[in-house]
Amino acid sequence: MNSTDDSSLTHLDYCLTGPGTVGGRYMRRFWQPVCRSEDLPGERALPIRILGESFTLYRGEGGTPYVVGQRCPHRGTQLSVGWVEGETIRCRYHGWRFDHSGQCVEIPANSAAFAASMRIPGYPTVERLGLVFAYFGEGDPPDFPYPDFVGHGMVETRVQELGCNFFQSYENDWDLYHAAWTHRTGGLHIPVDPARITFEETAYGVVMRSVRETGLSSTSVLLLPAAIRLPVPTHNALAYRKAGPAWRDTYLFHVPTDDENHLVFVTQEVRISDDELPTYRRHYADYLAERTAMPVKEYGERIVSGELYLADALNHPNLVTLEDYIAQVGQGRIVDRSQDHLSRTDKGVMLLRQLWLRELRALKEGKPVKNWEPMGERPDAEAVEAVLRHEGTGVRKPIGV
Ligand code: FES
Ligand SMILES: [Fe+2]
Incomplete structure (x- = not known):
């Protein structure tokens, strides 16, 4: 099955996001996360690479x-x-100094x-949800579209680098x-019948609803160009320890660094009582130490290259x-x-490609693209809250660990 219905656009048009590309022009119309707040201390600067370009943060x-x-x-x-x-910011070489607008x-x-x-x-630039976002497009930026969490919990963030194009992980x-x-x-x-996954395009994004074979229903909101908000079970190493809540309100943002690498920023609300906090923090520190000792990217690349089996890494804290x-x-x-053979399980992937192609085609032809509104009240809010309160995680220990 062809991956595009428009011969003037190919799948590469939504993969390539460097300056001047149609995909890059589209991505630059949106706020992009560039760094976790906690990775940028006061009075410090960092080099960053986003959408194939380098900047100073x-x-x-x-x-x-x-x-x-x-x-x-x-x-x-x-x-x-x-x-x-x-x-x-002052240059180290001969002391030229610039304000935040870039004026010397x-x-x-x-x-x-x-x-x-x-x-x-x-x-x-804005700082929200525990992340720093920047706008790299022309003219004034759109309103910031991602609402803060509502549960008054602690915001926890992570960032993961993947050695592939960002669109692959957004399709996921x-x-x-x-x-x-x-x-x-x-x-x-958690098995799910593809017939029980539905998609609804709204003014702010695409609502994906599903009912798993366990009876658990779930609502996720897919936010173009490359984000999702959904309830996520707590990751393995913390779930095994029963540290913190079983589920977390979560945003994932997929941001290209270049065309063959990208970052996934994760920001989550951890709803936890003050009493539980000290114990949770100890578990979280242990988890971070385990995670640092077993970097996902290094382990992932070794498995893909055949140097390591996943079966030998089942104790990974981020399995x-x-x-x-x-x-x-x-x-x-x-x-x-162009080599895909899509099936009935790929309804969401097909829809994502259609939406991106629709927007890229409009952009290329100089026609208006959809101005996605900021996400307001959460759809299916009661059902989502029920999931976030759910005790069981669905995360199992792998066999043999
Ligand atoms: S290179 Fe920056 S001041 Fe000379
Ligand atoms: Fe997954």
């Missing part, structure tokens, strides 16, 4: 994060190795007029059926993430969708 003395161009226009030094001064405000040993004539790009969000097989080894094996890694990276760095 820094946090001003007042606590606000900013994104400006990567390099100093004097002789090209990377600004992230410089100093944050107030709300500005000082050139030592030179005139103010020379400084006023120099600038680098500056990008709108639309592919609920994969859980029955990808996570069969020991993570999250579910590792299973997803090897399935998605196992498709290749950029899967050739």
Whole structure:
């Protein structure tokens, strides 16, 4: 089955997101997460790579994060190795200084007029949901579309790098059926009849509803261009310890670093009482130590290359993430969708491709694209709350662990 219904667009159009590409133009119309808040301390700068371009991310003395161009226009030094001064950043090489809009405000040993004539790009930035987001498109950014969590819990974030194109892992969000097989080894094996998965396009996204064979119903909201909000069972290592709640209100954001690599930012609300917090924090610290000792990307690449068997890594603290890694990276760095043979289990994947193609076609032809509204009240809120209160996780220990 062809992966596109429009001969002027191919599957590569939604994979390639570098500057000037139609996919890149589409992605740049949206706020993109670029860093976890906790990875950017005050008065520090970081180099970041997003959508095939490099930038400088820094946090001003007042606590606000900013994104400006990567390099100093004097002789090209990377600004992230410089100093944050107030709300500005100073280049380490010869001291040129820029404000957060990218305007040069000082050139030592030179005139103010020379400084006023120099600038680098500056990008709108916001900090929400435990993440820093930036807008890389033209004109004013859209309203921030992702509402805060409502349960007044603790916000926990993670970021995972995958060695494949971002669209592969976003397709996975639309592919609920994969859980029955990808996570069969020991993570999250919850069979679902494809006929009991439905999709409804709304003003803010696509609502995916399902009823699992266990009777558990679930509602996820797929938010274009590449995000999802859904209840997620607590990951393996914490679930085994019964640390924290069994389910978490979760956003996943898929962001290309370049065309063959991407980041998945995860932000979750952990609803936990003050009494439980100290114990939970101890478990979480242990979990992070285990996770650091067994990096998902390293283990995933070793399994895909044949150097390691998944069966020999069943004690991995993020087994579910590792299973997803090897399935998605196992498709290749950029899967050739012209070779797909789609089936009735791929309803969501087909719909995602149709939606992206619809929007890319409009963009390419200079026609209006859909302005997705910010997500308001959560659909099926009562049912979702019931899932978030659910005691059983559905996460099983793998056999032999
Ligand atoms: S290279 Fe930045 S001030 Fe010279
Ligand atoms: Fe998965």
